Amino acid sequence: MSELNTTWLGLALRTPFVVAACPVSDDVDHLARYVEAGASAVVMRSLFEEQIIAEQMAAHHLIDGRTDMDAESRSFMPESGTVTLGHEHYIRHLERIRARTGVPVIASLNGVTPGGWTEMARDLEAAGAAAIELNLYEVATDPQESGSEVETRQIETVRSVVGAVSVPVAVKLSPFYASVPAFCRQLAGAGAKGAVVFNRFYQPDVQLETLDLDTNLHLSTSAELPLRLHALALLHGRVALDLSAAGGVHTAEDAAKAIVCGANIVQMASALLENGPEYLAATVAAFAGWLAEQGYRDVAEARGVMSLENAPNPGAWERLNYMRMLAGWQPRAKRR
Numbered sequence: 027m028s029e030l031n032t033t034w035l036g037l038a039l040r041t042p043f044v045v046a047a048c049p050v051s052d053d054v055d056h057l058a059r060y061v062e063a064g065a066s067a068v069v070m071r072s073l074f075e076e077q078i079i080a081e082q083m084a085a086h087h088l089i090d091g092r093t094d095m096d097a098e099s100r101s102f103m104p105e106s107g108t109v110t111l112g113h114e115h116y117i118r119h120l121e122r123i124r125a126r127t128g129v130p131v132i133a134s135l136n137g138v139t140p141g142g143w144t145e146m147a148r149d150l151e152a153a154g155a156a157a158i159e160l161n162l163y164e165v166a167t168d169p170q171e172s173g174s175e176v177e178t179r180q181i182e183t184v185r186s187v188v189g190a191v192s193v194p195v196a197v198k199l200s201p202f203y204a205s206v207p208a209f210c211r212q213l214a215g216a217g218a219k220g221a222v223v224f225n226r227f228y229q230p231d232v233q234l235e236t237l238d239l240d241t242n243l244h245l246s247t248s249a250e251l252p253l254r255l256h257a258l259a260l261l262h263g264r265v266a267l268d269l270s271a272a273g274g275v276h277t278a279e280d281a282a283k284a285i286v287c288g289a290n291i292v293q294m295a296s297a298l299l300e301n302g303p304e305y306l307a308a309t310v311a312a313f314a315g316w317l318a319e320q321g322y323r324d325v326a327e328a329r330g331v332m333s334l335e336n337a338p339n340p341g342a343w344e345r346l347n348y349m350r351m352l353a354g355w356q357p358r359a360k361r362r
């Protein structure tokens with residue numbers, strides 16, 4: 027039987043299957059069933075920059091209010107940065123997940139501007155987070171801010187989180203960069219240890235009848251995977267980052283595709299929310315079967331065999347495949 031263990035950001039994991047940031051981790055006992063089914067680590071839901079800043083502002087108001095009443099009160103009030111309100115719940119939950127599951131727990135921060143809020147990463151590390159996943163979810167809206175300014179700000183944010191902790195930091199990023207490989211190189215330069223490709227954009231649809239927004243969240247399908255596979259194949263061996271697929275991993279076959287394209291791990295949300303822990307156990311078993319059938323000793327041996335690491339000109343290769351696909355299209359009648 028092939029070995030299923032892998033590594034992610036220097037963490038030794040017993041399988042490449044990881045619970046992505048999503049409601050699967052909300053209930054600790056429920057989550058434990060996914061861990062028994064083969065999930066080797068858990069990414070918690072995100073704490074948002076806006077949420078943290080709002081808490082810090084509230085803490086300031088609390089302190090300032092007391093200070094006005096009593097000039098001596100500063101001597102016994104904690105520093106504003108250490109006052110904890112809502113994120114206290116997050117930290118308690120992190121501790122509960124660690125104690126109940128025994129697998130590495132990755133805390134998730136979501137933000138795009140460098141600043142005091144990033145120091146929250148330190149509290150998460152102190153609570154036992156094995157790593158931090160920083161989600162750079164951002165839709166550029168300001169016509170005055172150029173793409174390179176957006177990227178510089180995001181890289182500073184990464185640097186700020188990396189500087190706050192000694193545990194490894196991974197960055198979950200969007201596919202919308204002029205050059206994903208160049209941005210990833212900058213991430214590595216800023217001290218990140220891994221890239222999670224890609225964020226899924228929950229863009230509300232428009233309801234024409236009411237001229238309102240349809241904000242229903244639709245879960246993914248495997249159709250979202252190829253975008254990730256391309257990025258993995260392009261990045262593997264060419265940037266100094268571990269790689270995780272996220273988005274569209276629903277089956278053992280999907281996971282196998284991500285691994286041969288260069289992923290260290292696959293993160294799953296939709297398939298777990300839809301199908302439950304037994305489905306994950308069956309997926310892990312099917313993946314192990316595939317690995318053995320192909321004759322791979324372990325995951326590391328399969329990783330990246332389909333990557334573009336050794337392609338002399340990956341850009342030309344991508345364009346050629348694009349041309350081939352367009353030229354090869356046949357009307358339905360001819361395909362039969």
Ligand SMILES: Cc1cc2nc3c(=O)[nH]c(=O)nc-3n(C[C@H](O)[C@H](O)[C@H](O)COP(=O)(O)O)c2cc1C
Nearest residue numbers: 046047048071072161226246272273274294295296
């Ligand atoms: C209900 C729900 C909540 C989510 N919350 C977060 C979150 O807090 N932070 C985050 O980075 N991703 C979050 N995600 C995104 C997932 O982590 C994952 O990237 C996305 O669902 C794509 O993976 P999938 O195709 O396996 O669903 C959430 C997804 C769902 C469905």
